[in-house]
Amino acid sequence: MTTTEQIIARINSILESKESVRIPLIQDFQSEIWEDDQHFGETVDDILSTLAYDLDFYEPNDEFRREDVIYYDNAKLEVILKSALDALKNAVGNS
Numbered sequence: 303m304t305t306t307e308q309i310i311a312r313i314n315s316i317l318e319s320k321e322s323v324r325i326p327l328i329q330d331f332q333s334e335i336w337e338d339d340q341h342f343g344e345t346v347d348d349i350l351s352t353l354a355y356d357l358d359f360y361e362p363n364d365e366f367r368r369e370d371v372i373y374y375d376n377a378k379l380e381v382i383l384k385s386a387l388d389a390l391k392n393a394v395g396n397s
């Protein structure tokens with residue numbers, strides 16, 4: 303059973319990781335969110351599913367990002383992760 307604290311730690315590990323290992327960490331995180339039947343409450347579940355979806359558009363390669371404006375870089379990834387962490391901490395703190 304995964305706790306919200308463990309999920310927050312996983313998001314932090316993506317945030318703190320080097321670019322070269324971010325993709326596998328993101329894929330593992332997404333798999334855990336999408337394949338796990340565990341529920342943390344509507345607010346937390348919404349935050350996690352939105353984050354997992356948004357992570358689909360992270361692309362560290364400049365050339366690939368130029369192909370479509372929907373893809374984003376490391377700077378935006380960090381903003382998205384920090385925003386999700388803040389939202390999770392607020393949601394968990396208010397439950």
